[in-house]
Amino acid sequence: MTAEQADYDLIIIGGSAGGLSVAISSIRSGLSRVRLIEPGNSVAFPELVPENLVDVAYGEQLESIDAEGDHLVVTTDQRAYRTRGCLVSRRHRDPQWAAPIALPTSPNVTVDSLPEGLNDLDILVVGHTNHAAELVAEAAAGGAGVVFAAGGMDPARLAPAADAVLRRLERERRITVLYRAVPDGIGQDGEFPVAYFNDRRTPDLEFDHIVFASERCRPTVAELNVSQAAIDSGKLWFDGAPEDGVDVPNGHSWEVGNKLAEACFPELELVEPPSVVRRRVRHESAIAELREETYNATITAFEKRHSDLWVLRVRPDHGDTSHLPGQYASLGLGFWEDRVDNYADPGIDEKWHKLIRRSYSISHSMFEPSGYLAPPDTEELEFYIVLVPADDGHVSALTPRLATKQVGDRIYLGPKVAGRYTLNSVETPETAVIFFATGTGEAPHNSMVTELLRKGHTGPIVSTVTVRNWKDLGYLDAHRKLEERFANYHYIPMPTREADVPKRYLQDLIRDGDIELALGGTMDPASTHAFLCGNPAMIGLPEGEDGEESWPETTGVIELLVERGFTINKRGQPGNIHFEEYW
């Protein structure tokens, strides 16, 4: 060791994907004296070193880290560095780690080590960590054909350098990443190992060599010979998980570089890393794989009544759209899809590969282009959906993602339609039928009204809906046209936030006799069915257990109907009030 100390801004110990990432981002942020100390003779992604002018000291062994004044002193077997900050990014195999499946004893199935003479070998790398990406890159650099079974990998959690290299190799078609695949068995065909995937996407594959990437961990403070003063300085950072009983600053790949820079280099203007969502979305093939696996229907129409209110039509791959008017289906999109806003879903890291599913009533366009009443569609299902905007109290999940979709995009459609909210109890054509809806609660009514009229219903049909503004009436023109054609049909839209319209609610239509006026007679429970859909407050179900029920504080439509002799339709107890609550 020389007595003289070289002055540095940042010393990085260990040329892992994480260390290299921080070296590169620090150089790009304007730090000039950055050195990466690598005890071996190569770093994770060697091609990034010259591309980014990273200064690497190969073959230097760390001896100690101490603090001196407001600097750290990092001592190796070759020299001592005086530095403003230090990141330890050395990794080794986690002693707790065991291969997820039993591995055959074969020189061609290894953990962490690639075979000699990689050129033209077919190699399978199994793992989901930065280290797995390091092995993939090393094998590809050696000329091997690489398949990467990366099931469980979250691209957003990779170190930036690993993320960039994987994407580059994929783009150049030098590797195949199976983002969702994990082998559940390794066998042997003669001398060649075979990976069994046991999922319908991935065939069983034979390779020259299979390598499993172990989980890595960082060395402990004791292993590194770090002084207490260095720990207390706040200038020594660790790439990886915290260590039991030792309070040193630490963080994971994307965040650790920025956290360290904030703590040690206040003069730097930090570049914000791309959002978690953007990081994931950049892995196009990962997203493509998830979509391919999950979605089973295509959006064939996406009509925006206004930016936040949509009529969309969806065609299922299986071709079956049979349903009863009034029923609902479920639609879904993955958490991996982009949001229209900048809100972050709580717990997104754990669920980004999962599907968000929500129920949607099946709506209906009343007219065919020819002007005839439209029969039930046999190829598509129509939905009428409003954006539920996220706010600081609640981050809505599906509709802010649906907002980014367009015609031709794929979507999940639940395999079965469901619901007892149907016209089954309207047994005679003379029955009076009243529909009460809030907002998109009109969706099933559009379908039911068309069905009744198509079948020649003769009794009065009244469809009422409250919305905020006129523009929130997605089917207004069609309803008006129905009224013109069918004398027994009446549409009562009720915007509550229009200056020229008195603010009234659906309850007022009952109290003030508007419904009866539209029906052309009394609301006779003996010959009338009422359908209520949408906001639970409008519906106003009695609260509490059977027998001990009380009406909600704000009077809902049900209470007013019950006062007039109507009864709630229940399983095994037929009634003439039918309802569908949206939440």
Ligand SMILES: Cc1cc2nc3c(=O)[nH]c(=O)nc-3n(C[C@H](O)[C@H](O)[C@H](O)COP(=O)(O)OP(=O)(O)OC[C@H]3O[C@@H](n4cnc5c(N)ncnc54)[C@H](O)[C@@H]3O)c2cc1C
């Ligand atoms: C049987 C059934 C049928 C449904 N049919 C429709 C439909 O045809 N059209 C439709 O737009 N929604 C419908 N919904 C609501 C839909 O399932 C979702 O709850 C809604 O789209 C919000 O999903 P999200 O993931 O964006 O928000 P989430 O994170 O699920 O937020 C849910 C919250 O959003 C609010 N919310 C839910 N729906 C609405 C709405 N329509 N208007 C205003 N606020 C709402 C409520 O406060 C609810 O608690 C239906 C719900 C059910 C149970």
